[in-house]
Amino acid sequence: MKLLVCISKVPDTNAKIAFTNNQTEYDTAGVQYIMNPYDEWYALVRALELKEALGGSVTLVHVGTADSETIIRKGLAIGADDAVRIDADPKSALFVAQQIAELARNEHYDIIFLGKETIDYNGAEIGAMVAEYLDLPYISYANHLEVNGTVASVTREIEGGAEEVEVNLPFVVSAAKGMAEQRIPNMRGIMMAKTKPLKVLPPVPIEDKAVVVMYQTPPAKSSVKLVAPENMDELVRLLHEEAKVI
Amino acid sequence: MVLVFAEHQKGKFKKTALEAVTFGYKTAQMLGIECAALVLGATDYATDLGQYGAAKVWQVSHPALDNFDSQVYAAVIADAARQLGASVVVLSATANGKSLLGRLAVRLDAASVAGVNALPRVDGGAFRIQRPVFSGKAIAEYELRSEVKVISLTGNAIAPEVNGQSAPVQPLEVAVPTPRVRVKAVKRIEGIVPLPEAELVVSAGRGMKGPENWGIVEELAEALGATTACSRPVADAHWRPHHEHVGQTGIAIRPNLYIAIGISGAIQHLAGVNNSKVIVVINKDPEAPFFKVADYGVVGDAFDVVPRLTEAVRNFKASH
Ligand SMILES: Cc1cc2nc3c(=O)[nH]c(=O)nc-3n(C[C@H](O)[C@H](O)[C@H](O)COP(=O)(O)OP(=O)(O)OC[C@H]3O[C@@H](n4cnc5c(N)ncnc54)[C@H](O)[C@@H]3O)c2cc1C
């Protein structure tokens, strides 16, 4: 099994959200970055489990600049065999998808794993794009994945339930909670990660079609209106007459 | 033309589809063009989409469309968009919509924006549209610089509006590729509105102490006609099923009303719920961070407050 896991870098959840350059750029000053939890906890770990059970290799791909190396090394410490970094600013979903597709086109992976979405831009777009570029099936928001020979059984989240599907390898899948359990890298993993191969490739140039022109922060909420615990009729009245939600 | 892909579930249109048609209609008006809807597979209700603003409804019928395969659906929608000369394609940001958006962007060589929550602004040829980013902590405005644009609309962002009458339904001839994904089973919990679509949500956390205490939460939800949700530690401890877990690692929701009971309001929890229109927090700790983002708050013991609130809701419902 030749497996590819796409990993992204996102600001830590506690990072402040501010913008610079006339509100056109995210202010990265002092921001701590982490590996996107869906990529790290679910996509990567399930790929490693499959490799452990069925043999093969797990490669990481990341589109990003040199300062992403810490999160790539973390992925290697958790257990991936090698990594590729496409040396470019991941400026749009389409851009990132093309870079990943370009790599995968020549490498013939059996399964390409992504996280269900990044927790910063929450796009959930890249998986479908990669699948389309490569003319492969795509299963999004998968929370269970088994491989039997050349066939995979996958369960994916849908509104109010789940859908169970079967698909032949190769395919693209995005991982949601439930697909695996988070693994913490151990000392041996961290040591080994330092010498695992990390290849850096130049990006293929493409033109951006969707461009962020401005960021806004929503107006701060006015302070909470407290209602006495004895007075729930008043709360219901407020929800009906003032908030108009019931 | 603005082409809206209207999703249905076993022939019935969900509210998200009606929202998408309303959104498509308003966008088309702004651009001075027509809005049409596209329906895949069998449904008897396609003509109703006219009421929400579709001047025409195009229907592609084929047995392969009874199950969802993003590759097949994307091929058909892209073909239809080309045949009909669509300049904007609107999807719902549902599970299926999310599997389609990126594919359509690639197929139609289009700029795409996922999960928009407001109508576009069209000024002097520039097409700009907003979406929440950083889990609702900011809004990004995108400019779409391509001939064809593909957009997915977040649920509950705009209300369905009746803008017209029944529309003629016309069959559309499009080649339907053979599916490569074989759907084995579709399991839906019957009878409740799924969380991503729910307008009213009652959610509880570790403050409830144990699964045996959820009766009062369920009663409140039932009195309101709300869907239940929970914080992550509650789902992790198996007090509640996983599909109820909201937050950064669970489901992100945007109901009209979110009632949080015995939930502290950690940033990762808020990430999934802070797009709610109105937030009510019930917590015995007046310092709980959740109060900072709440519209209404009750400082008190949930075991006391929740049954009282249920009673008040029942009285209200009985007299309205
Ligand atoms: C990477 C990461 C991702 C995460 N993702 C999520 C996520 O998606 N969703 C999520 O929810 N969490 C998530 N968490 C966990 C999150 O940080 C909090 O730990 C969690 O939300 C706390 O759950 P809680 O509010 O139910 O429990 P607690 O923090 O224990 O809060 C319980 C609250 O109940 C109140 N209380 C106690 N007794 C009563 C009573 N009798 N009446 C009224 N109030 C009472 C207390 O005052 C307290 O405020 C994540 C954490 C990390 C690190």
Ligand SMILES: Nc1ncnc2c1ncn2[C@@H]1O[C@H](COP(=O)(O)O)[C@@H](O)[C@H]1O
């Ligand atoms: N810069 C990147 N490099 C590699 N993979 C990425 C990158 N950005 C996003 N991804 C992958 O695409 C998934 C979905 O991202 P998105 O479509 O942006 O929500 C993530 O969970 C990652 O698996």
